Amino acid sequence: xxxxxxxxxxxxxxxxxxxxxxxxxxxxxxxINEESLRTHLMTLSDDSMMGRAPATPGEQMAxxxxxxxxxxxxxxxxxxxxxxxxxxxxxxxxTDRNTSLRVTQNGRTVHNFSFGPELIVSPAQDQTExxxxxxxxxxxxxxxxxxxxxWDDYKGLDLTGKILVVKNNDPSNFPDIFDGEARTYYGRWxxxxxxxxxxxxxxxxxxxxxxxxxxxxxVVANSFGRERFMLKPEGQRTPTEIQGWLNASASRALxxxxxxxxxxxxxQAESRDFTPVxxxxxxxxxxxxxxxxxxxxxxxxxxLPGNDPILRDEYVVFSAHHDHLGVGAAVNGDxxxxxxxxxxxxVAAMLEMAKGFKTIQPRxxxxxxxxxxxxxxxxxxxAKYFVQNPTVPVGFMSANINLDGLNVFGPTSDLVxxxxxxxxxxxxxxxxxxxxGRTIEPDPNPDQGFxxxxxxxxxxxxxxxxxxxxxxxxxxxxxxxxxxxVIQPEMNQIYHTVxxxxxxDWDLSGGVEDTRFMFRVAFEIANTPEMxxxxxxxxxxVARQRALESRQSME
Numbered sequence: 375x376x377x378x379x380x381x382x383x384x385x386x387x388x389x390x391x392x393x394x395x396x397x398x399x400x401x402x403x404x405x406i407n408e409e410s411l412r413t414h415l416m417t418l419s420d421d422s423m424m425g426r427a428p429a430t431p432g433e434q435m436a437x438x439x440x441x442x443x444x445x446x447x448x449x450x451x452x453x454x455x456x457x458x459x460x461x462x463x464x465x466x467x468x469t470d471r472n473t474s475l476r477v478t479q480n481g482r483t484v485h486n487f488s489f490g491p492e493l494i495v496s497p498a499q500d501q502t503e504x505x506x507x508x509x510x511x512x513x514x515x516x517x518x519x520x521x522x523x524x525w526d527d528y529k530g531l532d533l534t535g536k537i538l539v540v541k542n543n544d545p546s547n548f549p550d551i552f553d554g555e556a557r558t559y560y561g562r563w564x565x566x567x568x569x570x571x572x573x574x575x576x577x578x579x580x581x582x583x584x585x586x587x588x589x590x591x592x593v594v595a596n597s598f599g600r601e602r603f604m605l606k607p608e609g610q611r612t613p614t615e616i617q618g619w620l621n622a623s624a625s626r627a628l629x630x631x632x633x634x635x636x637x638x639x640x641x642q643a644e645s646r647d648f649t650p651v652x653x654x655x656x657x658x659x660x661x662x663x664x665x666x667x668x669x670x671x672x673x674x675x676x677x678l679p680g681n682d683p684i685l686r687d688e689y690v691v692f693s694a695h696h697d698h699l700g701v702g703a704a705v706n707g708d709x710x711x712x713x714x715x716x717x718x719x720x721v722a723a724m725l726e727m728a729k730g731f732k733t734i735q736p737r738x739x740x741x742x743x744x745x746x747x748x749x750x751x752x753x754x755x756x757a758k759y760f761v762q763n764p765t766v767p768v769g770f771m772s773a774n775i776n777l778d779g780l781n782v783f784g785p786t787s788d789l790v791x792x793x794x795x796x797x798x799x800x801x802x803x804x805x806x807x808x809x810x811g812r813t814i815e816p817d818p819n820p821d822q823g824f825x826x827x828x829x830x831x832x833x834x835x836x837x838x839x840x841x842x843x844x845x846x847x848x849x850x851x852x853x854x855x856x857x858x859x860v861i862q863p864e865m866n867q868i869y870h871t872v873x874x875x876x877x878x879d880w881d882l883s884g885g886v887e888d889t890r891f892m893f894r895v896a897f898e899i900a901n902t903p904e905m906x907x908x909x910x911x912x913x914x915x916v917a918r919q920r921a922l923e924s925r926q927s928m929e
Contacts, residue, residue, distance in 0.1 A: 396737055399897060402730035407880045410729070411889070414443075414722030418696070419714035419876045426713060427700025428464060428603070428749045431671035436696045437672050438452030440721065440746045444676040447729050451685040452675030452743060452765050460673040462759040463606040464749060466879030469496040470663040471599065475579075475620075477628060478508070478657050484631050487624050493924030494598045495579075497664050498571060500607050504662040506537070506616045509576055511653040513539045513629075515643030517569055517578075518560045519763050522913070524646065528573065531650050534613070537577040537658050539620070539628075540566045542586040543821075545644050556707055557588075559913065564753075564826075567617045577616035577658075580779075581625040581636070588822050591621045603752035605759055606668065616662060632656050647733040671697070673756045674746040677767055678731055680900065682739035688770050690900050691743045691838070692727065693757060693829045694777040695750030696719035699870060708872040715865070719780035721746055723889045730893055740772060740900040750778075750829055751870075757832035768833075773899050774798055774840040776830035781888050782880040783861050786846030788813045789888060793825040796914075797839040798907045802898050806891065818847060838916030839906035843892065845884065 417423075417439060424432035441458045452460045475493050477485040487493040497504050515527040517540040544552045544561035549798055552558050560564050570578035584590050620628070629636040632653040642648050674696070680686035698713025712718075728744050743766065747756030761768060791809065794800055794816040807814045817824060825831065830840035847857035868874045878920065899906060908915045 378448045378476055397734045399734060399894070402734040402897070404895060405640050405730040405888050406726040406886055406893060408886055410726055411722050411882050411885055412723055414725055415545050415714060415718050416876050418718035418721055419712040421710050421712065423712075425700035425702075425711040426696060426698045428697055428752060429673035430700055432700065433672065433697060433748065437674055440674045440725070443725050444674070444728065444744070447725070448510060449676040449678050449728060449744065452677045452745075454760070454765060458676065459675055460675055460757065460760065460765075461670050462673065462748075462763075462765070464603050464669050464671050464752070464755060465500055465606045466501070466601055466603050466667045467496065467664050468601040469599075470665075473660060473662055476659045477511075477631070478659070479591060479631060479655055484656070485624070487620065490595055492621050492624040493618060494594055495660065495662060496598070497662055498567070498577065498614040498617045500514050500604075500666060501611075501615065502664050502666055504660070506576065506615060506661075507656040508661045509535060509537045509659070510538045511539055511628075511656050511658055513634075513639055513651045513653065515639075515648045515650070515835040516541050516544055516560070517566050518544060519569060519573075520551070520560060523548075525551065525651070527643070527648055529649050529878055533570075533575040535574050535576050537579060538570055538575050538614070539625070539653070540570075540578060540580050541640055541643050542566070542580050542582065542758060547644055553820070556817075556820030559823075559826050562823055562826050563587075563619075570617070571612040574613045574927070576613060578614070579618055579620045581622070582619050582624045584798050590758040594621075594724070603749060603755060605755055609762060616660065628656070629653070650765075671748040671756060673760050675760075676728070676744040678728070678735060678738070678742040679766050680738045681736060685739040686741050688740045688772050688905065689743045690740055690896055691745060691768055691774045691833065692724050692777065693745045693747055693770050693774060693833070693894070694724040695748065695756065695829055696721050696746045697748045697751055697756070698799075698874075699751055705872045710754040711870070711872055712875050713780065713804055714876040715779055715868065716870070717750070717778050718876075719782060719885065721778035723777045723780050723885065723892075724888055727893050727896065731896075733788055734897075737897075738900050742896070742900065743771075747829055754829055757829035761832050761836045761838070761865070767921070767925060767928065768836045768838055769921040769923075769928075771833070773797075774830050774833035774838045775892060775899075776828055776833075776840060776842040776895055777892070778828045778842065779844060779846035781884040782877070783845070783849065783884060784852070785850045785884040785887055787811070787848045787850055788815045788846035789891060790815050790817060790844045792817050792842040792844060796825075796909055796912055797841060798904075798909075799839060799841045799895070799899065802902075803843075803895055804842070806894050806898070810891070812891070817844065834914045835917060835920040837908075837914055839908055839918070841895075846853065
């Protein structure tokens with residue numbers, strides 16, 4: 375034991391000595407500059423990359439560029455076989471729009487809700503044909519099962535053969551459970567689908583209202599009515615056949631036919647005591663057809679090894695999605711959805727950080743893992759696949775730093791942390807911000823659930839403490855409401871449109887400052903003695919504990 379302690383002391387002394395004579399943090403920070411950011415942004419969002427959609431020549435061009443930059447910087451390939459790229463299979467599914475939901479009462483048709491204007495529906499899994507006849511409809515409130523909060527909207531109901539009708543969002547009058555007005559994952563539409571499958575329902579329809587969704591029906595119709603993508607299913611199907619949305623007016627009419635008031639039932643869902651409500655003798659029938667095709671998308675993975683004899687087996691993981699929407703409907707003659715902000719900018723920031731860290735590699739205790747993931751716009755698929763098939767076990771990942779959308783509008787005195795207060799990373803960020811005369815602010819739109827809408831969420835679900843920052847709102851040298859009156863409307867206008875192009879007039883000085891700040895944060899995480907952790911009671915704490923226990927079994 376004494377010999378082991380002596381060897382550890384010698385190893386640490388050697389590491390400390392190498393650090394004292396090696397490059398300084400400032401050397402890494404200087405590598406992050408406007409000129410390089412601009413070059414990466416222009417290249418990745420150029421028309422030649424055709425919007426970087428999964429499994430297209432544009433994606434391949436983006437992947438090739440990222441690999442070439444990682445090689446130029448001097449990183450190592452991150453895949454176990456010595457390659458840079460992780461390929462993953464995607465099932466692309468297009469639902470035939472020529473369908474409707476027929477609702478009968480005592481054998482008589484009372485509603486025929488049409489695909490598009492009133493209904494969006496698809497097979498719940500990889501089915502190409504679905505035929506449902508005379509299924510019972512049951513309203514299940516928010517459809518939440520949260521044991522840690524003693525909350526169960528199903529109350530033991532057998533869901534076999536039933537189509538669930540679900541309220542979107544989550545309860546807002548329980549700040550200690552569901553974060554008040556902030557949207558938790560229980561309020562996301564993806565959760566409604568997942569719990570329905572887990573509990574064996576025949577189908578699930580989410581009632582859409584603009585307040586509960588955070589966006590109008592047009593977003594549902596345009597986004598969910600297109601070809602959808604999923605990781606290729608493994609194992610047996612669940613009993614769930616359909617999933618989809620019903621708009622507000624159709625939903626009200628449906629409940630009125632059952633002698634029920636939708637708003638009253640919405641109000642009842644705010645209570646722990648809620649119990650499911652059958653829509654009586656209403657029965658639903660639908661035929662859904664879909665065509666499937668298999669495609670392959672790509673993640674790019676690179677490693678920068680750390681130096682501490684013990685901590686180098688732990689990792690700080692960076693993520694930035696390289697994909698966007700590709701080529702679509704033309705608007706004023708432009709059909710390329712270039713995705714400059716979303717997310718050529720995030721990849722550009724990650725490449726700059728990688729370059730900086732390579733410069734100060736001798737000062738790193740933990741290793742760094744850089745992941746440029748694909749198919750984020752299709753449902754975080756690249757990140758999901760990576761954490762399900764990780765190059766290092768998730769229990770060895772200290773933290774995930776996600777880069778999705780860089781500030782291109784000038785410097786701010788603040789930086790927004792999506793999910794502020796969820797992890798121990800926040801304390802590091804707040805301390806460093808204070809030292810630099812900046813502040814870390816919470817999400818100004820917590821009801822939108824942004825924490826659950828980018829790649830860090832896939833890491834979070836498997837327990838990895840994650841952080842996701844967005845540009846601040848207090849622009850230096852601008853009027854107080856500059857973000858609200860100028861920046862936010864511009865971002866809303868270009869989001870997921872052909873207008874998200876590189877703008878030579880962008881002021882990248884704020885992006886440089888924000889990237890350098892997150893570089894400092896990552897450096898601290900890489901060198902602090904402890905792994906990062908979730909705040910006690912957080913929804914991902916249990917997953918973290920499982921990951922750490924699994925790690926212990928490997929050591």
